[in-house]
Amino acid sequence: EIVLTQSPGTLSLSPGERATLSCRASQSVSSNYLAWYQQKPGQAPRLLIYGASSRATGIPDRFSGSGSGTDFTLTISRLEPEDFAVYYCQQYGSSPWTFGQGTKVEIK
Amino acid sequence: QVQLQESGPGLVKPSETLSLTCTVSGGSISSYYWSWIRQSPGKGLEWIGYIYYSGTTNYNPSLKSRVTISVDTSKNQFSLKLSSVTAADTAVYYCARGITMVRGVIRYYYYMDVWGKGTTVTVS
Numbered sequence: 001e002i003v004l005t006q007s008p009g010t011l012s013l014s015p016g017e018r019a020t021l022s023c024r025a026s027q028s029v030s031s032n033y034l035a036w037y038q039q040k041p042g043q044a045p046r047l048l049i050y051g052a053s054s055r056a057t058g059i060p061d062r063f064s065g066s067g068s069g070t071d072f073t074l075t076i077s078r079l080e081p082e083d084f085a086v087y088y089c090q091q092y093g094s095s096p097w098t099f100g101q102g103t104k105v106e107i108k
Numbered sequence: 109q110v111q112l113q114e115s116g117p118g119l120v121k122p123s124e125t126l127s128l129t130c131t132v133s134g135g136s137i138s139s140y141y142w143s144w145i146r147q148s149p150g151k152g153l154e155w156i157g158y159i160y161y162s163g164t165t166n167y168n169p170s171l172k173s174r175v176t177i178s179v180d181t182s183k184n185q186f187s188l189k190l191s192s193v194t195a196a197d198t199a200v201y202y203c204a205r206g207i208t209m210v211r212g213v214i215r216y217y218y219y220m221d222v223w224g225k226g227t228t229v230t231v232s
Contacts, residue, residue: 045223
């Protein structure tokens, strides 16, 4: 099973700042099949990025994904008030699919 | 726009079977796969398994001995059964739609793009 480790655990930033979230896999993710989700309190996860770098439908272009192999990054170029949430990475390259433990982006 | 809605008992007794149903509205259950995922404070997000509308399944080995996922295309629903539950199975359970494609002769299962709102199940 591929273990995904996200860092940092919490990111304290101000609106307008840039957020850089990391997701490291314990082994190479097949075909870079890695997704990023955003979750707000009391809500289900929402797909942001798939295939490591493709934005899902309706996702603003301030969200971008990059990386390959074992190291992946989610970047939010300029934080909007609605972007403060928990972000999870998930790999679907090999079964069982697994999720990272999450990074909380909080208002500084 | 497709929507998913989980339903089922919110309280299950230890050693009994947890049963949930996900109803798909606004779209067909065909041509996609359908997953169950759960989230608990202790274990975070955990993928339980999926089913393709034709009946092909894939389960997380950690739960495989206790899990059954089935589909009812006539009702646009799919279901989860988890047997012999303990307090460790207490969680929010989500259903989700997944993208699948055939390349050559192999079917590939990709990301999950639409999720239900989730339902809380307590084992006590």
